Amino acid sequence: MGLELYLDLLSQPCRAVYIFAKKNNIPFTFKPVEVLKGEEGERFGKVNILRRVPALKDGAFTLAESMAILIYLSQKYKTPDHWYPSDIQRRARVDEYLSWQHVAIRANGVKLFWLKLAPEEKLQEAFEDLAVSLKQLEEKFLQDKPFIAGNRISLADLVAITELMQPVAIGYNIFENRPKLSEWRSRVEKFVGKELLQEARKVILSINDLSNMPLFKLFKTFGV
Secondary structure, eight states: OOEEEEEOTTSHHHHHHHHHHHHTTOOOEEEEOOGGGTOSSHHHHTTOTTOOSOEEEETTEEEESHHHHHHHHHHHTTOOTTTSOSSHHHHHHHHHHHHHHIIIIIHHHTHHHHHTTSOHHHHHHHHHHHHHHHHHIIIIIITTSSBTTBSSOOHHHHHHHHHHHHHHHTTOOTTTTOHHHHHHHHHHHHHHOHHHHHHHHHHHHTOOOGGGSOHHHHHHHHOO
16 A cells, blocks of 8 residues: 555644645645544554554554654655755754744644633733744744755745744734744745645635634644
8 A cells, every 4th residue: 555644734733744745746645634523533543543643654654743754754755855954964953943843833833722712811921922932933043044954945944834824824923023034934935835835724724713613622633
């Protein structure tokens, strides 16, 4: 059997995997898993015992965690070197961002989803925390470079754009008054292709009312 990717495109990490595979013409069978409908149950557990998306099945081989999946795909399918550089120092820059973003951009960005249901003061705290992470992204990682790891796009940029577009999808334009970040976004969109990004985002853009979603399902889908 060929490569199978189990994804819920409401999830930022799933969208990163989907976009990467599509952009690099990696042949795969898309296996949709709708977490909000409880489809991550016992049957899916045979693919990923953790019962979390994304998950990969390549013959008898299975793999969980988006970063591991992205790196596996880049190496198995020998995607262009800029995605995950062979140069040890440039690769380290990609790894550095991927390690940091979990506790910064992702951790603070997803708060806006569930705090949209909370008192205004809690939401303001989430905005302030995310603002700190965005400043660090600009000053520490982007600096004066076109992309996070240097002059060429990498997995770091792909993961970042999927995370940063999550708040935008529910009406929070975090790029406003951030020209450096906005210019970076434009470069990433130009390279990846707006049509592909829109294809991956169409599910999240269709969400109108988070209040109808069970909180525990929000936690499982968005990692909050």
